[in-house]
Amino acid sequence: MSFTSFKFLLILPLIAALYQLLPVRCRVWFLLIASYIFVGMANWKAALMMAAATAFTFFVAKIVGNPDSANRSRATFLTAISGLTLLLVFFKAIAALHLGQFGKLAAPLGLSYYTFKLMSYLIDVHWGKIEPARNWPEFAAAIAFFPHIAAGPIQRPANFLQQLPPAKTAVWMGLSRLVWGLAKKVLVADNLAPTVNYVFAHVHALHGASLLAGFYLFPLQMYADFSALTDMALGMGLLFGILGPENFNRPFTATSISDFWRRWHMSLTNWLADYVFTPLRMATRSAGTAGLALSITINMLAVGLWHGFARGYLVFGALNATYLVGDVLTLRSRNAFLKSRPSWNGLASWAGWLLTLHLFFFAMVFFRARGVSDAFWLLSHAWCGLGTHHAELAALSAAAGSRTLILGLTGCAVLELAERVRPDIWWHRTEAAAPAWVRWPVRFGVAVCVVSALFFLTVRPGGQESEFLYQVF
Amino acid sequence: MPPMDKAQAIEELTEIFRAVFDQPNLVLRDAMTAADVENWDSLNHIDLIVAVERKFKIKFTTREIMGLDTVGDLAELTAKKVSAAP
Numbered sequence: 001m002s003f004t005s006f007k008f009l010l011i012l013p014l015i016a017a018l019y020q021l022l023p024v025r026c027r028v029w030f031l032l033i034a035s036y037i038f039v040g041m042a043n044w045k046a047a048l049m050m051a052a053a054t055a056f057t058f059f060v061a062k063i064v065g066n067p068d069s070a071n072r073s074r075a076t077f078l079t080a081i082s083g084l085t086l087l088l089v090f091f092k093a094i095a096a097l098h099l100g101q102f103g104k105l106a107a108p109l110g111l112s113y114y115t116f117k118l119m120s121y122l123i124d125v126h127w128g129k130i131e132p133a134r135n136w137p138e139f140a141a142a143i144a145f146f147p148h149i150a151a152g153p154i155q156r157p158a159n160f161l162q163q164l165p166p167a168k169t170a171v172w173m174g175l176s177r178l179v180w181g182l183a184k185k186v187l188v189a190d191n192l193a194p195t196v197n198y199v200f201a202h203v204h205a206l207h208g209a210s211l212l213a214g215f216y217l218f219p220l221q222m223y224a225d226f227s228a229l230t231d232m233a234l235g236m237g238l239l240f241g242i243l244g245p246e247n248f249n250r251p252f253t254a255t256s257i258s259d260f261w262r263r264w265h266m267s268l269t270n271w272l273a274d275y276v277f278t279p280l281r282m283a284t285r286s287a288g289t290a291g292l293a294l295s296i297t298i299n300m301l302a303v304g305l306w307h308g309f310a311r312g313y314l315v316f317g318a319l320n321a322t323y324l325v326g327d328v329l330t331l332r333s334r335n336a337f338l339k340s341r342p343s344w345n346g347l348a349s350w351a352g353w354l355l356t357l358h359l360f361f362f363a364m365v366f367f368r369a370r371g372v373s374d375a376f377w378l379l380s381h382a383w384c385g386l387g388t389h390h391a392e393l394a395a396l397s398a399a400a401g402s403r404t405l406i407l408g409l410t411g412c413a414v415l416e417l418a419e420r421v422r423p424d425i426w427w428h429r430t431e432a433a434a435p436a437w438v439r440w441p442v443r444f445g446v447a448v449c450v451v452s453a454l455f456f457l458t459v460r461p462g463g464q465e466s467e468f469l470y471q472v473f
Numbered sequence: 474m475p476p477m478d479k480a481q482a483i484e485e486l487t488e489i490f491r492a493v494f495d496q497p498n499l500v501l502r503d504a505m506t507a508a509d510v511e512n513w514d515s516l517n518h519i520d521l522i523v524a525v526e527r528k529f530k531i532k533f534t535t536r537e538i539m540g541l542d543t544v545g546d547l548a549e550l551t552a553k554k555v556s557a558a559p
Contacts, residue, residue: 127536164496258516274539282535283521296516328516335495 016171016239017258024167028141031166031240035144041108046108047078053087054143056080058136060194063124065132077126081119088115096309102311110149112306118269119142121157130158147236151229153247154265165239172443176428181231181452188415189225191408194400196221196368203374207389210396211382220362220412223251226265245270249421255352257323258331260360272299289329296328297321310377312366319363476556484490486503489528490544493521503545529555 015034040047043379060080064073091111124130133139142160199206199214206214230247237244245267254260261269277299284291297318304317338348362379369375397405432438476491477485487501494512507513513521522533525547541547 061485127539127556129540246532258514277515278519278539279535282533282538283525324516385539 012236012239015460017255019240020164020169020171023166027166027241029136030166031145035141035146035149038146039149042109046109046110049108050110050114050144051140053084053115053118054140057084057122057135057143058133061122061125061132064122073126077122078129081121084115084122087111092305092309095389106335109150110144113149113152113154114143116268117157120154120271120275124156124158125276131156133161135296145237145242147233147240148244150224151233153230153233153245155242155244155267156271159245160242166403169237169241170243172431173428176425177231177235178236181228181233181235184224184228184231184415188408189221189228191411192217192221192341193223193407195396195408196201198396198400199378200368200370200374203369203377204394206385206392207381208385208392210389210392211378214368214378214395215361215365215382217408218368219252219361221408223248224412224415227380247281250416252354252357252416253353256318257327257359259355260356261320263322264290265303269303272302272306276302290329295327296324300324307367307416311372312369315366315372316363318368319359323359323363326341477552479548479552482510482552482555483544485528485546485553486525486544489521489524493517493524502545503543503548505544506542525551528559531555531558 015305016437019027019030021272036047039050057080058075063069064080066073088111091108119129121133125132133142138161139157142155144158145155145160148155195213196218199210200218203211203214227248234244234246246269247265251260251263254263255376277295280295280298281291284294287294300321301314304313304315304321307313307316315457334348366372366375369378383430403439432440434442483501483503485498490501490510491499494510495516496511499510502509502515511534519538522538526532529551533550535553537550541550556557
């Protein structure tokens with residue numbers, strides 16, 4: 001069930017209202033049951049597997065966290081981490097190899113997210129950063145929490161558990177965030193999707209401007225779509241009193257590739273930085289620059305392959321590894337150069353911004369294309385005959401709809417401007433400061449408008465639901 | 474090396490931080506985290522650790538490094554290791 005489906009948006013307020021009425025001591029149980037129903041409705045076997053992995057990790061952590069059995073705990077830790085990694089790798093491999101006999105097993109909902117939560121918890125216990133959890137319903141709710149299970153963000157269990165019992169909900173702030181995300185999804189991402197889908201489905205039949213449209217629009221669509229999903233997940237979390245980690249910080253304003261990766265899919269990159277990059281960097285620190293380059297490369301390949309075992313994701317990771325190594329290794333000399341020429345700083349920022357954007361967009365072609373050959377075709381033919389091939393452009397416009405594209409592009413511009421002021425936060429502050437006799441009628445009026453708008457925006461011809469790009473991971 | 478306390482460690486660490494993060498006027502405080510120091514991120518965090526190890530001729534483990542949250546934590550660990558060194 002998609003977050004933008006009318007069914008889900010109808011059920012959510014009922015669940016949130018019921019949650020408000022519950023005594024605080026019952027809320028964790030409620031979240032746990034609701035989360036398992038959410039996963040079970042998609043696939044009950046996936047819910048069972050999540051329950052088994054959660055129970056396994058919960059009990060293993062008790063052995064790992066026992067200071068009296070250091071040798072036994074290390075062996076148990078290594079076995080358990082290998083087991084969780086194999087579980088993830090197994091299902092990613094099934095999906096990549098299209099193994100028919102395991103078809104029904106492929107891609108259980110939320111696997112990429114909950115295995116990462118379980119692994120981070122186990123590693124933190126092993127490192128002595130946290131104590132093993134004592135309360136199993138709380139731990140299971142932290143792993144299965146339904147607003148975050150379909151597409152993140154990846155919230156470390158310790159951070160979730162600190163917020164229990166969830167006595168204080170932030171309903172209006174959550175709703176503002178939810179509506180902001182929904183608007184991004186249906187007004188921006190979904191209007192860019194037809195053009196992007198058409199271009200990437202007909203790559204070999206297109207040239208010049210049509211391919212360039214795919215090159216530039218896909219990363220914008222991906223950002224609008226994925227950040228919308230994060231906004232909705234975080235907004236829903238607040239309805240249930242849980243503050244989750246942010247995933248984006250205006251990534252397309254980054255002026256270097258390392259700056260970019262501090263702003264894009266932050267809950268995944270922070271996870272990998274802590275549990276993959278830093279241990280690798282520690283192990284290779286005596287190797288100097290080669291150790292740094294190796295650690296960055298493995299880390300970025302992991303970023304790519306986390307999305308799936310496909311050559312496109314591997315190339316995406318390898319390209320970003322190359323960019324990052326180049327960025328890090330030249331940082332000192334670039335800084336020294338600019339220090340002696342302060343008047344060049346403005347130009348360097350603009351050039352850095354433009355270069356970063358194009359390097360990332362280049363890598364995203366491999367992320368989206370149906371195969372590496374499609375990606376090479378797009379990249380090699382996008383710059384040929386820009387002013388010609390009018391028939392191809394006309395076909396693209398007819399198939400994708402120029403009105404939707406204009407709406408999507410306008411939405412992108414509005415989105416970039418709006419993210420500077422964050423209308424959901426502005427709205428929350430403004431209405432919270434108003435007296436109650438103004439606040440409640442306004443809230444009621446807005447709620448009626450929002451529900452009506454959602455109905456018209458999310459109910460599509462033919463009853464199709466709009467899926468999020470990141471729900472497939 | 475003679476025994477060292479946390480305050481001394483912060484003083485010595487200041488020079489290392491200034492050199493690694495290219496911040497000549499940086500003043501370290503106990504509660505500072507990576508978010509408070511410009512250029513301090515996961516990419517160059519281990520450069521800082523290596524510089525501290527070289528300066529004091531000590532070795533950190535990954536587990537110790539991952540347990541650090543603030544400058545004060547690093548200073549405390551450094552002082553403890555330096556004082557325990559033969």
